[in-house]
Amino acid sequence: MTKLIQTDKEAFIALATAKMPFGKYKGLRLVDLPERYLVWFSQKGFPEGKLGEMLRAVYEIKLNGLEYLFR
Template identity: 70%
Template sequence: MEELTPDPEAFLELAEARMPFGKYKGRLLIDLPEPYVVWFKQKGFPAGKLGKQLETVYVIKANGLEHLFKRLR
């Protein structure tokens, strides 16, 4: 199994990333409603960086780790 190491730069970038389209355009990704992120999980995340960020948000929300972003607000 590959060891995962945190990437502080990616974490800070995710904390500031905003949804670029749709109903939640302009909202911080980490503040997207969980059902919306789950919908992306079921339908498939978009390609590229946004998709990776949304997938990370899904994992954070699914594991109740939103508190990690509170200090950054």
């Protein structure tokens, strides 16, 4: 159980500190991306791989009003 909690904690920290690697918002933390930008990705398709997974997670967090978890 401790291993699972540690893995979740590490994944959450990685998500909270990850930065957008390209585009208009390059260098901005994913959690600070405007919601409209994440909605656009949700409609057009998230990128493949780890970045897409992280953007999808941030989208779901913001969609459910949980962004306070990152403060």
